[in-house]
Amino acid sequence: MSTLRPEYSIDRLHERQKGTLPGLLGFRVVSLEQGSLTGELTVRAELLAPNGFLHAASVIGLADTACGYACLAHLPEKARNFTTVELKSNFLGTATEGVVRTVATGVHLGRSTQIWDASVFAPDGRTIALFRCTQMVLY
Template identity: 75%
Template sequence: MSALRPDVTIEVLHERQRGMLPELLGVRLVELAQGMLTGELAIRPQLLAPNGFLHAATVVGLADTCCGYACIAHLPEHAPNFTTLELKSNFLGTCRDGTIRAVATAVHLGRSTHIWDASVFDQSGRTIALFRCTQMLLAK
């Protein structure tokens, strides 16, 4: 099982996202620990769909970013990077304002793949989405 890397911190991951999609979305990481990562973003009008509800891509962007950063933080020495093989989302609800939070948890931390799940919650704690992704670890 891959262990949390001491050289990958929340600050390192925030620096890594400068000028990239996670920064544009407003992803803010709040907790990083063995086998998990929590992030959040404040909903603003630009992140809504034309129907006035939270755009599905916003939810996926937060969940995928949290899972991806968690993967980075748990990469083994022989694999300095990764790429996504597959992702899936189930939407259980939506919201229009406030802050959403994603909690990514490790399902499988293997030598060549990682599988991460994320649950996305609205600010009242109600689950609005379930997300799963498979990451292929890229060897040196």
């Protein structure tokens, strides 16, 4: 099982995202621990669908970023990077305002692949999405 790499601090992850999609979404890492990462974003008009609800792509961006950052921080010692090979999301609800939170949890942290699950929560704590992705570890 891969262990948390100390060089991927919360500050380093935030610095790394400047000028990229996670930065545009306003993704923020709240905590990073062995086997998990918690992140959040503030719902704003640019992240809504034309119907006024949080766009599915915004929810996937939140969950996928959390899982991706968690994967990066848990890469095996000699690994250089990773790439997503599969992702899936089930939507159970939505939000129109407030802070949406996600918790990514490592399911399989192997040498060649990692699998991460994320739950996404509305401001009131309701689960609004379940997400899973498979990452291929690159050497």
